[in-house]
Amino acid sequence: xxxxxxxxxxVLCIAILVAAIVSIQVKGDKSMSIAILAAGLVSLxxxxxxxxxxxxxVAMTEAAIGGGLTTFLFFxxxxxxxxxxxxxxxxxxx
Amino acid sequence: MIKRFLALSLLVGIGAIFVALMMSxxxxxxxxxxxxxxxxNTASETGSANIxxxxxxxxxxxxxxxxxxxxxxxxxxxxLVLSLGNKQNTTLRKLVPVGELLTTGKSYLAPIIMLLGVYxxxxxxxxxxxxxxxxxxxxxGMLLLLLSDPLKHFSHALISLVESLSGFxxxxxxxxxxxxxxxxxxxxxxxxxxxxxxxxAGAIPLIYSLIGLKVGAEFSSMLANLSEMEDLQ
Amino acid sequence: MTYIALATGFLLILIGFYGALTNRNLLRMIVAxxxxxxxxxxxxIAIGYMHGRTAPxxxxxxxxxxxxxxxxDPVPQVxxxxxxVIGVGVAALMLVFAYxxxxxxxxxxxxxxAELKW
Amino acid sequence: MTDTALSIVxxxxxxxxxxxxxxxxxxxxxxxDLFNRIQAGTKTTTLGTLLTLAGxxxxxxxxxxxxxxxxxxxxxxxxxxxxxxxxAAHRMGLEKSQLTMVDHLAEDTGERS
Amino acid sequence: xxxxxxxxxxxxxxxxLAIFWFWLNGSLAIDVVVVGLIASFVIAALFNGGLSAxxxxxxxxxxxxxxLLYVVFFFKELVKSNFGLARIVLTPGxxxxxxxxxxxxxxxxxxxxxxxxxxxxxxxxxxxxEMTGEWLYIHCVTVxxxxxxxxxxxxxxxxxxxxxxxxx
Amino acid sequence: MADLLVYVAATLxxxxxxxxxxxxxxxxxxxxxxxAYDVLTIIAITGIVLxxxxxxRGIYLDVxxxxxxxxxxxxxxxxxxxxxxx
Numbered sequence: 001x002x003x004x005x006x007x008x009x010x011v012l013c014i015a016i017l018v019a020a021i022v023s024i025q026v027k028g029d030k031s032m033s034i035a036i037l038a039a040g041l042v043s044l045x046x047x048x049x050x051x052x053x054x055x056x057x058v059a060m061t062e063a064a065i066g067g068g069l070t071t072f073l074f075f076x077x078x079x080x081x082x083x084x085x086x087x088x089x090x091x092x093x094x
Numbered sequence: 095m096i097k098r099f100l101a102l103s104l105l106v107g108i109g110a111i112f113v114a115l116m117m118s119x120x121x122x123x124x125x126x127x128x129x130x131x132x133x134x135n136t137a138s139e140t141g142s143a144n145i146x147x148x149x150x151x152x153x154x155x156x157x158x159x160x161x162x163x164x165x166x167x168x169x170x171x172x173x174l175v176l177s178l179g180n181k182q183n184t185t186l187r188k189l190v191p192v193g194e195l196l197t198t199g200k201s202y203l204a205p206i207i208m209l210l211g212v213y214x215x216x217x218x219x220x221x222x223x224x225x226x227x228x229x230x231x232x233x234x235g236m237l238l239l240l241l242s243d244p245l246k247h248f249s250h251a252l253i254s255l256v257e258s259l260s261g262f263x264x265x266x267x268x269x270x271x272x273x274x275x276x277x278x279x280x281x282x283x284x285x286x287x288x289x290x291x292x293x294x295a296g297a298i299p300l301i302y303s304l305i306g307l308k309v310g311a312e313f314s315s316m317l318a319n320l321s322e323m324e325d326l327q
Numbered sequence: 328m329t330y331i332a333l334a335t336g337f338l339l340i341l342i343g344f345y346g347a348l349t350n351r352n353l354l355r356m357i358v359a360x361x362x363x364x365x366x367x368x369x370x371x372i373a374i375g376y377m378h379g380r381t382a383p384x385x386x387x388x389x390x391x392x393x394x395x396x397x398x399x400d401p402v403p404q405v406x407x408x409x410x411x412v413i414g415v416g417v418a419a420l421m422l423v424f425a426y427x428x429x430x431x432x433x434x435x436x437x438x439x440x441a442e443l444k445w
Numbered sequence: 446m447t448d449t450a451l452s453i454v455x456x457x458x459x460x461x462x463x464x465x466x467x468x469x470x471x472x473x474x475x476x477x478d479l480f481n482r483i484q485a486g487t488k489t490t491t492l493g494t495l496l497t498l499a500g501x502x503x504x505x506x507x508x509x510x511x512x513x514x515x516x517x518x519x520x521x522x523x524x525x526x527x528x529x530x531x532x533a534a535h536r537m538g539l540e541k542s543q544l545t546m547v548d549h550l551a552e553d554t555g556e557r558s
Numbered sequence: 559x560x561x562x563x564x565x566x567x568x569x570x571x572x573x574x575l576a577i578f579w580f581w582l583n584g585s586l587a588i589d590v591v592v593v594g595l596i597a598s599f600v601i602a603a604l605f606n607g608g609l610s611a612x613x614x615x616x617x618x619x620x621x622x623x624x625x626l627l628y629v630v631f632f633f634k635e636l637v638k639s640n641f642g643l644a645r646i647v648l649t650p651g652x653x654x655x656x657x658x659x660x661x662x663x664x665x666x667x668x669x670x671x672x673x674x675x676x677x678x679x680x681x682x683x684x685x686x687x688e689m690t691g692e693w694l695y696i697h698c699v700t701v702x703x704x705x706x707x708x709x710x711x712x713x714x715x716x717x718x719x720x721x722x723x724x725x726x
Numbered sequence: 727m728a729d730l731l732v733y734v735a736a737t738l739x740x741x742x743x744x745x746x747x748x749x750x751x752x753x754x755x756x757x758x759x760x761x762a763y764d765v766l767t768i769i770a771i772t773g774i775v776l777x778x779x780x781x782x783r784g785i786y787l788d789v790x791x792x793x794x795x796x797x798x799x800x801x802x803x804x805x806x807x808x809x810x811x812x
């Protein structure tokens with residue numbers, strides 16, 4: 001079963017890196033919310049990676065915190081300053 | 095443009111260090127000295143099946159106390175910073191109302207989420223999980239309540255009561271460890287019981303439950319403070 | 328497996344740093360910071376992993392007697408466990424400060440905060 | 446894992462569940478607009494997850510209680526998230542596919558369709 | 559009267575949580591029972607007014623029999639409609655005719671309406687978008703009829719037949 | 727035999743995962759990405775069950791339990807933000 005785990009690790013790592021790149025590079029309408037969502041996906045998938053690396057305690061912490069709490073904190077602050085999202089587009093045209 | 099170039103060159107430098115680290119890294123074939131001690135003695139000394147829990151609560155219990163304190167500080171600084179400043183233009187926010195489905199769904203899911211949190215921190219010494227995970231799950235239950243009613247105000251008094259009460263009992267149990275068993279936060283103030291039972295491993299389930307309540311209350315107070323922020327233009 | 332996870336962790340740290348250095352928006356910088364944070368966690372856990380061994384929890388499949396040969400190093404896991412929880416606290420603090428700056432200045436663009444520049 | 450009849454059944458259930466997951470992924474990529482993507486994506490994956498959980502319960506009968514509970518939680522939480530998302534998408538006035546025949550909700554609330 | 563209702567709703571929630579606790583632990587040892595009862599009691603007291611699977615369920619034997627039948631019916635529908643959607647996805651031309659239709663429900667109790675909406679959502683091909691009063695707005699992958707009454711007969715009636723007996 | 731079937735299932739699951747990831751990467755609107763996120767977390771539950779089977783440890787299922795009960799919160803948060811209800 002070791003090859004199965006290795007193959008799953010490869011797939012997961014690709015997914016994590018893609019999500020991270022989406023989070024950094026995304027542009028356009030609603031780009032801020034997509035960036036936050038992608039960061040949440042990074043931590044959710046990292047928790048599966050932790051489980052493969054035989055750390056179920058850490059995996060559970062990351063799943064419980066990355067899934068809802070962190071995303072929520074970001075969105076709550078973002079909802080209070082909706083102009084900040086639009087402003088990003090103007091600021092980054094250099 | 096020059097800034098971007100500087101950033102990229104810095105990243106290349108860091109990346110080179112990382113590659114060097116990875117090339118020279120060789121996985122250990124056997125456990126190192128500390129890990130060996132923990133692997134051999136945890137079961138007989140603390141009676142806890144989960145070695146991570148045993149280290150977190152007993153062997154390095156003082157660090158955990160410090161960590162919980164840091165979290166407490168973070169949540170109180172958030173409360174302090176948000177309470178500063180001008181509050182004259184407080185208008186009630188106009189929000190899209192919550193649908194009936196989410197309201198009904200919340201009222202049967204929130205108790206189950208809370209129960210799962212309690213399960214996770216009570217079973218901290220047997221299964222993966224424990225106080226920090228359980229506290230986060232309880233705070234997620236609070237988050238569901240907040241999502242289904244964004245203008246809800248939590249009782250700050252209740253949250254800080256739970257927080258300070260569990261903190262007080264936690265420290266008292268630690269001091270009791272000095273008196274009865276010889277060191278701070280020693281779990282052998284209660285009988286170790288049978289290995290693998292729910293009530294075993296001395297004071298570990300009790301201490302971890304208190305940590306869970308404390309962490310849950312701290313996260314909840316963070317959420318409550320953030321949800322009461324005002325809209326900015 | 329260790330090496331794949333290690334490489335992912337290092338790459339995550341680099342991606343996070345890149346985002347934090349090149350973005351001008353404060354919130355985007357905080358998002359990049361959390362990505363770098365998870366990358367560091369992945370690296371530490373990957374270093375603790377040992378091939379062919381299993382999680383440090385004793386139950387029916389791993390008895391206390393053969394724990395020495397079957398379980399992996401629990402110490403990095405304890406470190407990361409606390410680091411994740413603290414990470415949330417730090418992220419929340421940064422968000423609150425960003426909110427306060429926005430309240431004072433009406434902008435999130437980092438190049439507009441010029442008081443401490445010289 | 447021994448090759449008893451039960452484990453073969455479990456393996457087959459596992460493959461069937463994975464096939465439904467693949468179908469969900471395929472639907473997610475092929476469908477033209479958001480509502481159809483929700484239908485194809487999250488619904489077929491629910492059945493897929495339930496089947497894989499049943500397959501795991503056949504392969505390891507000791508775990509069946511916990512696997513059943515996981516399935517129940519998926520059944521409880523999944524519809525709520527997709528309903529809330531569909532409602533939000535409709536409220537945002539998201540563009541619907543050209544094929545859409547009728548939209549009573551937009552007619553009744555007076556939104557732009 | 560109000561007091562009686564409160565106590566009974568508390569007891570229903572307590573019972574549901576206790577069942578979940580034993581299910582989670584998978585054992586009935588004495589310490590598990592004691593801790594579980596305390597935890598369920600505290601949570602049920604904090605969430606007074608919360609719903610559970612037993613809330614609003616009619617206490618007649620017929621309702622209990624119908625709830626078992628409902629589970630069977632639901633899984634039958636789930637598998638059937640999954641194969642229906644599978645055919646659509648795998649057909650190269652994507653034979654879609656999507657739309658949002660309006661249907662009517664007769665159910666009044668909160669839990670019954672919740673279960674109806676969830677069942678409609680979980681069967682692929684239909685998705686509840688909005689629910690106001692007696693009207694449900696449902697997105698269908700293939701709209702059979704835009705008329706409210708015919709759509710109601712097609713989509714809702716099967717589930718409603720069971721739920722009406724269970725929850726009244 | 728059963729092992730072989732599990733391998734086949736793992737391959738199909740990985741394919742589904744990559745397809746959903748493609749939608750997450752491409753997704754024209756924010757809501758499309760949220761759907762992809764939802765599908766990815768559901769598939770991850772199957773992934774966790776596969777890991778537990780491969781390692782032969784039932785206690786890993788607790789993580790799947792937490793995943794199943796909490797991952798929908800992220801979707802709800804984003805959906806409420808997008809419809810301006812937060």
